[in-house]
Amino acid sequence: MISKSVAQFVRSLHQKKYRQQEGCFLVEGAKSVQEVLSSTFEVDLLLTTDAFYKENADGADRQRCRIETATAEELTRVGTLESNNAALAVVRMRANVPLLRAPDAWVLVLDDIRDPGNLGTILRIADWYGIDTILCSETTADVYNPKVISASKGSFTRVNWWYGDLTGVLNQANAPVYGAFLDGDDVHQSPFNAAGGYIVMGNEANGIGPNITPFVTQRITIPRYGDAESLNVGIATAVILDNLRRVQG
Amino acid sequence: MISKSVAQFVRSLHQKKYRQQEGCFLVEGAKSVQEVLSSTFEVDLLLTTDAFYKENADGADRQRCRIETATAEELTRVGTLESNNAALAVVRMRANVPLLRAPDAWVLVLDDIRDPGNLGTILRIADWYGIDTILCSETTADVYNPKVISASKGSFTRVNWWYGDLTGVLNQANAPVYGAFLDGDDVHQSPFNAAGGYIVMGNEANGIGPNITPFVTQRITIPRYGDAESLNVGIATAVILDNLRRVQG
Numbered sequence: 058m059i060s061k062s063v064a065q066f067v068r069s070l071h072q073k074k075y076r077q078q079e080g081c082f083l084v085e086g087a088k089s090v091q092e093v094l095s096s097t098f099e100v101d102l103l104l105t106t107d108a109f110y111k112e113n114a115d116g117a118d119r120q121r122c123r124i125e126t127a128t129a130e131e132l133t134r135v136g137t138l139e140s141n142n143a144a145l146a147v148v149r150m151r152a153n154v155p156l157l158r159a160p161d162a163w164v165l166v167l168d169d170i171r172d173p174g175n176l177g178t179i180l181r182i183a184d185w186y187g188i189d190t191i192l193c194s195e196t197t198a199d200v201y202n203p204k205v206i207s208a209s210k211g212s213f214t215r216v217n218w219w220y221g222d223l224t225g226v227l228n229q230a231n232a233p234v235y236g237a238f239l240d241g242d243d244v245h246q247s248p249f250n251a252a253g254g255y256i257v258m259g260n261e262a263n264g265i266g267p268n269i270t271p272f273v274t275q276r277i278t279i280p281r282y283g284d285a286e287s288l289n290v291g292i293a294t295a296v297i298l299d300n301l302r303r304v305q306g
Numbered sequence: 307m308i309s310k311s312v313a314q315f316v317r318s319l320h321q322k323k324y325r326q327q328e329g330c331f332l333v334e335g336a337k338s339v340q341e342v343l344s345s346t347f348e349v350d351l352l353l354t355t356d357a358f359y360k361e362n363a364d365g366a367d368r369q370r371c372r373i374e375t376a377t378a379e380e381l382t383r384v385g386t387l388e389s390n391n392a393a394l395a396v397v398r399m400r401a402n403v404p405l406l407r408a409p410d411a412w413v414l415v416l417d418d419i420r421d422p423g424n425l426g427t428i429l430r431i432a433d434w435y436g437i438d439t440i441l442c443s444e445t446t447a448d449v450y451n452p453k454v455i456s457a458s459k460g461s462f463t464r465v466n467w468w469y470g471d472l473t474g475v476l477n478q479a480n481a482p483v484y485g486a487f488l489d490g491d492d493v494h495q496s497p498f499n500a501a502g503g504y505i506v507m508g509n510e511a512n513g514i515g516p517n518i519t520p521f522v523t524q525r526i527t528i529p530r531y532g533d534a535e536s537l538n539v540g541i542a543t544a545v546i547l548d549n550l551r552r553v554q555g
Binding site for chain 1: 423427430431432433434435436437438459460461464494528529530531532533534535536537538540541544545548549551552555
């Protein structure tokens with residue numbers, strides 16, 4: 058049975074304002090909570106059904122966090138998922154520290170990605186393609202939004218992000234900066250630098266913004282074989298990274 | 307000003323039962339309505355703001371449909387979008403006729419794709435990669451669901467679909483049937499048949515079902531370079547089709 062004050066606290070974390078105030082965010086559902094329990098994130102509070110706790114006692118105990126049992130109905134009521142019959146964790150945010158590009162590595166740069174579902178999908182894709190550094194403009198969706206966490210399917214535990222002024226970073230980039238435009242080099246023709254670089258993905262409606270465009274040193278394009286006007290930004294990210302890894306491994 | 311009976315009729319089409327009963331579905335928002343007006347779909351009713359009508363009078367008049375002006379507030383109230391400041395069309399469904407594979411063509415086969423957003427994204431991807439024939443299991447999301455139509459970004463006007471028993475079709479397939487599994491041939495290594503075939507995409511949680519698996523003649527895999535457990539089915543569709551077109555054009 059979840060107390061009124063815990064329920065209120067958890068519900069407040071649906072909103073960015075309170076997440077920032079408390080320094081905490083929500084992780085919901087069996088798979089995501091399992092992943093966060095065994096990650097380097099610090100769990101403050103675990104609300105769990107008896108069944109989920111039994112199966113995940115090791116991970117839960119390792120976190121040494123406060124644990125309260127709850128019913129599926131209660132978890133669903135205080136959380137954001139349509140249904141949750143497993144667990145909900147309140148997890149400490151990480152400090153927003155600048156991230157450096159490792160030698161030969163690829164860094165993903167997100168310029169104003171607004172949709173939380175797209176951002177979560179992009180984390181999952183980055184994780185699939187072995188890219189662990191993501192730089193986000195201040196206008197990009199909040200990575201701690203429950204929809205982002207949920208759409209990332211646990212990948213938020215394996216990639217690192219930083220939010221800040223992209224122009225400052227790109228201004229000091231000592232590597233090529235790739236950006237997807239309609240008139241760039243064909244990604245099928247291996248346009249990628251062997252020593253890594255930055256790949257910029259732009260806003261859902263407007264693409265890469267005018268303040269970022271001057272930093273793009275190489276325009277790339279996903280060739281089109283039919284009539285759709287564009288691809289979703291998550292889809293485009295996956296296709297670009299797939300072509301990159303196909304050639305470079 | 308939309309009459310009460312029109313509002314009620316439009317709202318009823320949010321539900322599959324009434325769409326099937328009436329043989330109509332909804333198309334909402336500027337871009338989608340523009341595309342459907344100039345497509346071969348038959349528009350029955352157009353609810354439009356004055357501004358949208360002025361800009362699209364040609365398309366609207368060509369359809370010779372009933373046209374009523376409405377405010378953005380009214381369009382939003384009777385429709386399914388979070389906001390709609392342009393137009394809403396009531397469009398006639400197409401008959402569900404079997405589709406044949408053209409010589410050398412590729413056909414996309416959807417086995418139990420449940421999420422409307424995923425189905426809409428897949429229509430858009432198919433359209434981008436020039437694949438216009440999609441066969442859907444009866445359990446796949448309803449293509450006329452407003453979320454599918456909206457997510458397809460107009461691509462529903464350019465691809466053809468059929469819903470029915472996939473086993474019957476695949477049993478008579480005179481071409482290779484490709485299916486994505488974890489243990490298949492690397493899509494980067496050009497495993498695709500030069501004379502076309504079928505590409506099966508499976509359910510979001512369970513992949514290709516046990517009734518369809520026996521018909522798969524070639525298992526394919528998207529190589530993984532990181533730690534995510536899987537890719538979203540829309541993402542996987544895009545990556546597979548991108549690799550197919552890269553080699554075959």
